[in-house]
Amino acid sequence: MLGFVGLASGAIVTHVSHAQRADSSGCPSPSGQEVVRRIRLPGKAGFPLLTNKSLWITIQSLNPRGHGRLARIDPKAGRAHVFPLPVATSRLAYGFGSLWVSGDGKVVRVNARSGRVMSVIRGPRMFGPAITATSDAVWVGGADIYPEGQGNKTLMHWIYKINPRRNAVVRQIHLSQTTALDFASDGRSLWVTGWEGVVKVSGSGRVLLQRRFDGVGWSIARTPGAVWVTQPFSGNRRGKPQRPAHRLLRIATSGPNRVTRIPLGVPPGDISAAAGIVWVGPFVGLNAGLTRLDATLTPPTLTYVADLIPTRLAAFPDGTWAAERDTHMISEIC
Numbered sequence: 001m002l003g004f005v006g007l008a009s010g011a012i013v014t015h016v017s018h019a020q021r022a023d024s025s026g027c028p029s030p031s032g033q034e035v036v037r038r039i040r041l042p043g044k045a046g047f048p049l050l051t052n053k054s055l056w057i058t059i060q061s062l063n064p065r066g067h068g069r070l071a072r073i074d075p076k077a078g079r080a081h082v083f084p085l086p087v088a089t090s091r092l093a094y095g096f097g098s099l100w101v102s103g104d105g106k107v108v109r110v111n112a113r114s115g116r117v118m119s120v121i122r123g124p125r126m127f128g129p130a131i132t133a134t135s136d137a138v139w140v141g142g143a144d145i146y147p148e149g150q151g152n153k154t155l156m157h158w159i160y161k162i163n164p165r166r167n168a169v170v171r172q173i174h175l176s177q178t179t180a181l182d183f184a185s186d187g188r189s190l191w192v193t194g195w196e197g198v199v200k201v202s203g204s205g206r207v208l209l210q211r212r213f214d215g216v217g218w219s220i221a222r223t224p225g226a227v228w229v230t231q232p233f234s235g236n237r238r239g240k241p242q243r244p245a246h247r248l249l250r251i252a253t254s255g256p257n258r259v260t261r262i263p264l265g266v267p268p269g270d271i272s273a274a275a276g277i278v279w280v281g282p283f284v285g286l287n288a289g290l291t292r293l294d295a296t297l298t299p300p301t302l303t304y305v306a307d308l309i310p311t312r313l314a315a316f317p318d319g320t321w322a323a324e325r326d327t328h329m330i331s332e333i334c
Helices: none
Strands: 003-008 011-016 035-040 045-051 054-059 068-074 079-085 092-095 098-103 106-111 117-121 127-133 138-142 158-163 168-174 182-186 189-201 207-216 220-223 226-233 244-252 259-263 268-274 277-282 290-294 301-305 310-316 319-324 329-333
Touching: 045 092, 045 319, 045 329, 054 092, 068 098, 079 106, 098 127, 098 138, 106 127, 127 182, 138 182, 158 189, 182 220, 189 220, 189 226, 207 244, 220 268, 226 268, 244 268, 277 310, 277 319
Parallel strands: 011 301, 045 310, 092 127, 268 310
Antiparallel strands: 003 011, 035 329, 045 054, 054 068, 068 079, 092 098, 098 106, 106 117, 127 138, 138 158, 158 168, 182 189, 189 207, 207 226, 220 226, 226 244, 244 259, 268 277, 277 290, 290 301, 310 319, 319 329
């Protein structure tokens, strides 16, 4: 049952809590936001990704470096096929018939049909976790490495373009406007968010659009006409105090390029979107549930789904998959 709470900066907020439906036959559920399926994983849930009809997820390694696992899940059967990887896995992207997995300062290319490692790619500097595939390339961000006491000189100001035909870096770009904490692809272009801003970069590395803000852009997702950025902290990396924030930014990508700030109940973390529905999880370590935002409505509606504590999300048109915190489970919500 939904209960109307109020209007917050142009967004209608409601709360919802549902019992799990263990006998789920699929999506959508009657409410569109129930936990309809939970699947046990062979380890702690990492970063999920949907590719066509397959659900992939990295399995967090107990070892800090050198050993990782990637799981391909059959949602109907509830089974996982696990593939070992030569890095401690971080995030993953899909493109050009392959999965691209970041970890240990490298990128591993994996055949999406067989799970076989095709290539281990190194860059001119250590890679960080942020990775995505555009229509003609794979992009990866730099690592968070910097001289002692100089966090503003982090290597995360660098982004790298990988040519999938050569399995090699073919372009490196320094972004002064932000850091590469998260990416969203847009045709051949790339959206990048991090500390103090979000930028859109062309395939050749030209900055097409930039929006500066106070604080950090932690995660980014696209819907028609907008990009959405979670903001768990204000401040910067040059000495200005970093304080918790509770904001979701909507940045228009067409028409007037204005920024709308939507207040949330807790500092936000991961974000994912599909078919105009935006899903937002809490920041790392917080005991909070999932937020669903319907961006197809004016004003958009916010609903809080409190049946689980999500970490990473992978949205699809009817709902989202959510990796659960402190468990070996991934849940389907729709």
